[in-house]
Amino acid sequence: MPPSSSFRPAKAYRHLFFDLDHTLWDFEKNADETLRTLFIHYDLGRFGTFTVEEFIDRYRDINHALWRLYQGGKITQQQLRSTRFTRTLVRLGVAEADVPEGISQHFTDLLPTKSAVFPFTYDMLRYLQTKYTLHLITNGFKEIQYIKLDSSQLTPYFQEVITSECSGCLKPDRRMFEHALERTGASAEESLMIGDNLECDVLGAFNAGIDQVYFNPEKRRHFNEVTYEISCLSELKEIL
The missing domain is CATH 3.40.50.1000 (HAD superfamily/HAD-like)
Structure with a gap:
């Protein structure tokens, strides 16, 4: 209908x-602001393979896909949190060993402080x-x-x-x-x-x-x- x-x-x-x-x-406005802060804080531009806009777009796609899995009961809360940045950066050409330690927790701590x-x-x-x-x-x-x-x-x-x-x-x-x-x-x-x-x-x-x-x-x-x-x-x- x-x-x-x-x-x-x-x-x-x-x-x-x-x-x-x-x-x-x-959420999108607050997440974008948070991701821009992380891009600068962890100097992700040093990898030279992606822009901040590409970082935000790829993160958004991967995060949405993982949330669908979480809402479907296929992954846990911890799996969602621990994998989204690794997947994002690896797909942007960063070696898994070079993914900044603590970036996922930093995002989790910073995002909810935004007010838009x-x-x-x-x-x-x-x-x-x-x-x-x-x-x-x-x-x-x-x-x-x-x-x-x-x-x-x-x-x-x-x-x-x-x-x-x-x-x-x-x-x-x-x-x-x-x-x-x-x-x-x-x-x-x-x-x-x-x-x-x-x-x-x-x-x-x-x-x-x-x-x-x-x-x-x-x-x-x-x-x-x-x-x-x-x-x-x-x-x-x-x-x-």
Whole structure:
């Protein structure tokens, strides 16, 4: 079925569940800034085989592929963290023995201290906070997500933060959404999930009986059935 193209009257929602990365917290912008810092710090230009832009592009591709494996239960959190920079630099022509020691941990420590969010994030959260109870549901690693929230001053807006580690499963597993409902005391009928990922956020919420807002800032074409679709967070005012 084609995606929803117009907004419909909202149900009597009481609980809003937000994804964090790529929905509120601008992961790509923050990651790019962090990678540029690492490129300079470890003098990666000395290898002479790639530019900082090529480093960022290759890292992004490899990281996305590893995250898909992690979300599919095929690799562990530690395997994701320990292999992404080695794979990136080796594919850019660096000998594995020359991959800087500690670069992966440095990235993990530095990234969550960045604070870029999507346009209208704070305006919408202030507006919604007066009308609904707000929560986060994220596949991101628990300790990192809390640092991101503090660094970007998002912590005060959310009552509960549900991570894959606390629920024991990953989106789109419906059990993660059911855990979120149980933990927050919300029912599926009075809840709404807002996220950027058609599989993890939209399909996962749908399978748990929860309405969804697909955040699609790049206006990617798709053929999924969604409850609502927006390209800018400011459009939430038209729904809620």
